[in-house]
Amino acid sequence: MTSLPWPSDEAERIRELQESHALDAALEADYRAIADVAAYVCRAPIGVVNLMDAGYQHFKGRHGIDLTGIGRGQMSFCSHAIRGRDVLEVHDALADERFRHDPAVQGEPYMRFYAGAPIVTSGGHALGAVFVADHRPRRLLPEQRGILPTLADGVAHLAELHRHSRRAQLVEHRLKELEELKNQFLRTVNHELRTPLTSIRSYLQLIQDGGLDETTEQQFLAVIDRNSARLGELLDRLLLVASLNARTVPFTLASADLADLARQAAAALAERARAGGLTVTVHAPVPVPVRADAARMRHAIEQLLDNAVKFTPPGGRIDVIAHVEPAPAVEVCDTGIGIGPAEIDHVRDDFYRGAHAEDRAIGGSGLGLSIAEKIARMHGGGMRIDSLTGRGTRVRLTLPGPAPCP
Incomplete structure (x- = not known):
């Protein structure tokens, strides 16, 4: 057998075969019917719909043959067929120098006759061939030859x-996901806005009604102030995630120490952590130099810590770890309720709130992890989440190292 011929568009052809999902089992009944028709019309014992990848020929539709496929080099007829756009007809393989030593001629399925038409897509690439074969030499009638390209x-x-x-189907699925995210967003924002607004209105009404002593009035004003700050924080988050999605957020790179940013973020959340009965420990013994927008990166770490504080029960532990090697990174590890396998791929989506958050009425807008990842990506880095239900969560932000000195 001569060396196996390769089409000039082999890489593009393989890519289109993969992207078309033509090898899916869902199509095999249709392919089998086409193979039956080809064998019947051509009065051939063998009819095959053969789809060819880089190393294997998949007999996805077959008539009169038990083989589900064969190696690319074990039968070269279709490799020749897909190089052209006309029917390849080999009247007697033993008399053809190209095929006389072919394993499919010398052994099973002992093919002496072959006629195949390339399966050419609208993109111009041949995914394989529809062929008929016989164990004896022969020729097709014109009408038989004409049916194969059809x-x-x-x-x-x-x-x-x-x-x-x-x-x-993928678009429909994505639209359903987006619809659910929109509904989740509306529910979340409605709750996150309505709760502090209701509190503010109630306390304002009590103050307006009068009759309060000065101490009580100051306490009510403090509650109003806290809820106003909560509203402001939510609005800031919504504006930030919109700017990050639109890539319009102000962003200035400069030399920074990721270890120091981790310490600052932990200090900013320390009071909340203590109030929740949590122990926060920072492990950052050496500087971790990076090129970063320091304010943005500190905000990203704060989002991770905020999430850890929310989802770690009292008595739990949160560790903040800054790494130099193998790449600059900061990790936030907690002993909290964890994330289930079904949710791990969704928790970084905008406004996504897991079942635990809903069941336990844990507040939040579902934006913390999303914001942290977007900020990391803005720096050319990324975010990885490892978690087990009931065993805690580890979130790692990784950044590129600083540019070397010239």
């Missing part, structure tokens, strides 16, 4: 329709 076109159309169907 059947091959049918396979290409089926694959493309399947691809569009899959895309439509």
